Every structure is written in structure tokens, then in C-alpha cells.
Amino acid sequence: MSDHLCKTLQRFLETVWNEGNIDAAPEFIADSYAIRHDPGDPWDGKVLDVEGFKNRLRISRTPFPDQRFDVEEMIPGDHRVAVSWRWRGIHIGDIPGLPATGETISMSGLTIYFFVNDKISGHWQVADRLGVMQQLTAAANG
Amino acid sequence: MSDHLCKTLQRFLETVWNEGNIDAAPEFIADSYAIRHDPGDPWDGKVLDVEGFKNRLRISRTPFPDQRFDVEEMIPGDHRVAVSWRWRGIHIGDIPGLPATGETISMSGLTIYFFVNDKISGHWQVADRLGVMQQLTAAANG
Numbered sequence: 001m002s003d004h005l006c007k008t009l010q011r012f013l014e015t016v017w018n019e020g021n022i023d024a025a026p027e028f029i030a031d032s033y034a035i036r037h038d039p040g041d042p043w044d045g046k047v048l049d050v051e052g053f054k055n056r057l058r059i060s061r062t063p064f065p066d067q068r069f070d071v072e073e074m075i076p077g078d079h080r081v082a083v084s085w086r087w088r089g090i091h092i093g094d095i096p097g098l099p100a101t102g103e104t105i106s107m108s109g110l111t112i113y114f115f116v117n118d119k120i121s122g123h124w125q126v127a128d129r130l131g132v133m134q135q136l137t138a139a140a141n142g
Numbered sequence: 143m144s145d146h147l148c149k150t151l152q153r154f155l156e157t158v159w160n161e162g163n164i165d166a167a168p169e170f171i172a173d174s175y176a177i178r179h180d181p182g183d184p185w186d187g188k189v190l191d192v193e194g195f196k197n198r199l200r201i202s203r204t205p206f207p208d209q210r211f212d213v214e215e216m217i218p219g220d221h222r223v224a225v226s227w228r229w230r231g232i233h234i235g236d237i238p239g240l241p242a243t244g245e246t247i248s249m250s251g252l253t254i255y256f257f258v259n260d261k262i263s264g265h266w267q268v269a270d271r272l273g274v275m276q277q278l279t280a281a282a283n284g
Contacts, residue, residue: 037226037250039270072179072266073254075224077217082224084179084254084266108179109268110252112215112226124214124226126251128181130272
């Protein structure tokens with residue numbers, strides 16, 4: 001079953017986050033998706049329904065429409081999968097306080113995804129947002 | 143075997159990092175410890191021998207001598223264990239550019255620990271260092 005969860009998660013990251021196929025989200029996520037911990041994410045601590053999750057995807061992808069997550073390691077557990085990842089995207093849309101810079105920004109992080117009935121029901125995540133802030137500030141000032 | 147790795151890791155975090163028993167490090171870590179990825183850590187990308195690891199422990203613990211890691215989740219894999227954690231410490235020693243503030247600082251992060259022959263041979267880690275920076279800056283200015 002664990003391998004099955006890894007395959008679901010890999011397809012979710014590729015289809016929904018990397019390709020931006022937002023309408024495919026309900027295929028992967030549960031009716032209730034809890035963002036248990038994700039410092040800096042505007043939805044940190046919130047529980048989203050499917051429409052709320054799609055809205056988060058839209059808003060998160062807009063400044064970086066070509067963004068992509070590349071998985072470094074996946075460790076499957078019972079109803080959980082841990083993932084280490086690297087992310088990159090070209091900053092072509094405005095972020096509050098940070099107008100588009102046109103620069104390629106990279107980020108790394110790790111996430112534990114939780115599953116209920118083979119669907120993703122939430123996550124606990126930390127990303128290196130100081131690294132992102134340093135790149136965005138350098139780009140804005142350069 | 144995986145449960146065994148979790149127990150080793152829990153004892154390592156408690157004994158070496160939380161209690162500060164630096165001389166116990168060789169009981170847990172391999173002769174060669176690779177910091178594969180740890181943005182912001184001064185030893186990011188380096189491979190340390192046991193003395194080098196003990197030196198990193200000493201330097202890292204000095205500004206926050208009462209620091210402690212509390213494990214949120216552990217997911218054991220084959221020769222790997224993923225851990226989500228919360229950390230806190232009272233900032234009573236100077237950090238370059240950040241004199242001691244006396245404030246309690248908290249941080250969260252995730253780590254994948256790698257094992258060779260039941261000993262920890264390295265890690266891939268991301269911590270929320272922007273959160274730490276914001277707390278330290280607020281404390282220095284408050």
C-alpha cells in the first residue's frame with residue numbers, strides 16, 4: 001500500500017502542482033484538507049474543502065506559473081509519506097510587496113503528506129523561505 | 143529494523159542534542175557524517191569526521207545551551223528516517239551579528255537522517271530559518 005501512496009503523491013505533484021491542472025485536484029485530495037503546519041503559507045493552520053484547495057493552488061501558482069517541484073527522496077509510512085523536494089519557478093507575477101522580477105527563484109523543503117482512504121488529507125511542511133526572500137530581495141535591488 | 147533506527151535516532155536527539163552530551167556522539171554517528179543539504183547551517187555540504195561533528199555540536203549549542211528538539215512525527219524507511227520536529231532555546235549566547243537577547247526562540251523543521259550499519263551517516267534538512275530571523279530581529283529591536 002505504501003508504494004501506492006508514493007505513486008499517488010508523485011502523480012499529484014506532477015499533474016496538479018507542476019502541470020497546473022487544477023481541475024484534477026479532486027482526483028487526489030480528500031474532501032477535507034488540513035494544512036497542519038506550513039509557516040509562511042497564507043493558509044497555514046486552515047482546513048480547506050476542495051474548492052478552497054483549488055483556490056489556494058490558483059493563488060500560489062500565479063506569480064510562478066511555470067513552477068515545478070522535483071522530488072529528492074520519498075519515504076512511505078503507514079498513511080503518511082515524507083518527501084524532500086527542490087522547487088524552482090520564474091517570478092513573472094506580482095507577490096504582495098514584491099513586484100515581478102523575471103528571475104528564476106529556487107527553494108528546498110520537506111513535507112509529510114497524510115492520507116485517508118488513499119486520498120491526501122493534509123500536510124506538515126517547512127520550506128526554506130529565508131532563501132527565497134534573499135533571492136527576491138537581491139533580484140528587486142539588482 | 144526500522145523501529146530500531148527510530149529508537150537510535152530518538153536517543154541521539156535526546157542525549158546528544160537535548161542533554162548536550164557531546165562525548166556520546168560517537169555512539170550514534172558513523173565515522174563519516176555528510177551534511178547533504180542544510181541551508182543556513184555553516185557546515186552545509188561538508189563531510190565531517192567524529193571530531194568535526196563534535197565541534198559543530200559545541201558551536202551550534204553555545205548560543206542556546208538549553209535548546210531542545212521535540213519530535214512531531216517519525217517515518218522510518220530502509221536506511222532512512224524522516225522526522226518532523228519543533229525546537230526551542232533561550233538565546234543567551236552571541237551569534238555573529240546577533241548579540242544574546244535572552245529571548246526564547248522557537249523553530250520548526252524536517253530532517254531525513256541516513257544510516258549505515260545502524261549509525262547515522264548524514265542528513266538532508268530544512269528548518270524555518272526566516273521564522274528564527276524574524277524572532278531574533280524583533281527581540282534585538284524590542
